[in-house]
Amino acid sequence: MSRKGNCLDNAMVESFFGTMKSELLYAENFNTAEEFIKSLEEYIDYYNKKRIKKLSIMALSKQFPFRDIL
Numbered sequence: 001m002s003r004k005g006n007c008l009d010n011a012m013v014e015s016f017f018g019t020m021k022s023e024l025l026y027a028e029n030f031n032t033a034e035e036f037i038k039s040l041e042e043y044i045d046y047y048n049k050k051r052i053k054k055l056s057i058m059a060l061s062k063q064f065p066f067r068d069i070l
C-alpha cells in the first residue's frame with residue numbers, strides 16, 4: 001500500500017476472523033491440519049450463504065414484527 005493504513009480498511013476481514021475464531025476454532029478440537037482445513041471450507045460456505053441470510057431474516061423480523069417471515 002502506498003497510503004497510510006486505515007483501521008476501516010480491514011474491518012470486514014477482522015470481523016470475519018473474530019467470528020470464525022469464536023464459532024469454529026475455539027469451539028472444536030482438530031487433530032490434523034487437513035481436518036481443520038475441511039472444517040474451515042465448510043464454515044466459509046456456511047458463513048457466506050446461510051449465516052448471512054439467517055441474520056438478514058432475523059433483522060427483518062425485528063423491523064417488521066407483525067409479519068411472520070420465518
